[in-house]
Amino acid sequence: MTKPISKFVCQECGSTFSKWMGQCDVCKAWNCIVEEIVSDVKTTKQAPVPDDFFVSICDGMEKTDYSTSKCHKTISNEVNRVLGGGLIDGAVILLGGPPGIGKSTLLLQILADIKGLDNFVYISAEESIKQVMLRANRLQIYNPQLKIAASSSLQQILQSISSLKHNSIVVIDSIQTISSELIQSPPGSISQVRFCTQELVNFAKNNDVIVIIVGHITKEGAIAGPKTLEHMVDCVLYFEGDKSYDYRILRGEKNRYGPTDEIGVFAMTGTGLEEISNPSAAFLSEHNENVSGVAVFSGIEGTRPILSEIQALVSHTSIAIPRRSSVGFDSNRLAMLVAVLSNRCKINFSNKDVYLNIAGGLRITEPAADLPVIAAIVSSAFQKPLPKGSVFFGEVSLSGEARQSHLAYSRIKEAQKLGFTEIFCSYKTDDFEKSKDVNIRKIKSIRDIIKILGT
Secondary structure (H helix, E strand, O other): OOOEEEEEEEOOOOOEEOOOOOEOOOOOOEOOEEEEEEEOOOOOOOOOOOOOOOOOHHHHHHHOOHHHOOEEOEOOHHHHHHHOOOEEOOOEEEEEOOOOOOHHHHHHHHOOOEOOOOEEEEEEOOOOHHHHHHHHHHOOOOOOOEEEEEOOEHHHHHHHOOOOOOOEEEEEEOHHHOEOOOOOOOOOOHHHHHHHHHHHHHHHHHHOOEEEEEEOEOOOOOEOOOOHHHHHOOEEEEEEOOOOOOEEEEEEEEEOOOOOOOEEEEEEEOOEEEEOOOHHHHHOOOOOOOOOOEEEEEEEEOOEEEEEEEEEEEEEOOOOOOOEEEEOOOHHHHHHHHHHHHHHOOOOOOOEEEEEEEHHHOOOOOHHHHHHHHHHHHHHHHOOOOOOOEEEOOEEOOOOEEEOOOOHHHHHHHHHHOOOOEEEEEOOOOOOOOEOOEEEEEEOEOHHHHHHOOO
């Protein structure tokens, strides 16, 4: 019998301490240290090394059968786009998102039909089989090869899928509710999550099986558990969106088999998730007349241009410290852009609140959104609408200069396709073939935006 010992583990960062403390010394989080019982196992046994442990890379390429590791496309083009083409045999994918956003719905629709696979397994540790069946019936998923089970025991799950080999996919929903008998800590703890994930990764690699793991997220929006959880898997996906809107966005954060800057756009309906083939039209509002504080941004998500609407509101305040609040945009960058406007254009924001919103629940992190953000703020501050049919893109430096953005041609063509006629971009943007349908107006400084409004 091994002697059980007690350790105190931070549930936020995974740091281990010899005694309980109110605050973690590493991540500075409060009330996150929990006692966990682990077995004190010590061994000095050496593992045997076979003669063919090392293989020459040239010999390995000749002996490897690449036909057994192919890319399996799903019925969703948006999912295939984010994954880099489809699902790869032996890949482990971690899917995170807030509760109720539609993770289980998305996974069931993925399992509806995948080309080249023979076995489809969905294991739910949070819901009963009846609940999963009701959702599948609502989504009209009738795949006779899809097997459903409900279990939270890791040993039982591994035993049930031990016979699966090549051309199989297993979905685990979710990793925070799976526990192993070998770990005495409760489900969802750092030790349980790390151990169960490692066992599932080993199963996927040894049997060449696709494994998709669902993970809960913290209130900050990161996947719950240690950061090493994301390093253990091959692909990390976030399914996000505002529950007030129907739109959902699948975003790749890590992908060993494809790009990490692509997004997939869906709409939540009564019969499941539907693909949005034209995201630009979905994120743009239709106004009968121009309104102040609204600018259209031509952004790039991966290789696809997407137009979105940026809304700003500048209002008078009597408090000593005015607010700089944003939804879908970095608040620190918003404060920086307001400071640039105040300093370079001599606009007084000391007694004004500035609110910024990205329409449709979209989240923008691209620096090229600086110019439309400033245009929307200036428009709201002077209560004058921007020119009708105008689109903005360009990064803004601290000197107020409009800097060049990449893939400018794709941004302009997308705006032209949707009927926009005025394109405002950096003066360093390359010249393109002139078109009678669109007018490209180059901006050197943010002062030029004030001139556009005629103030």
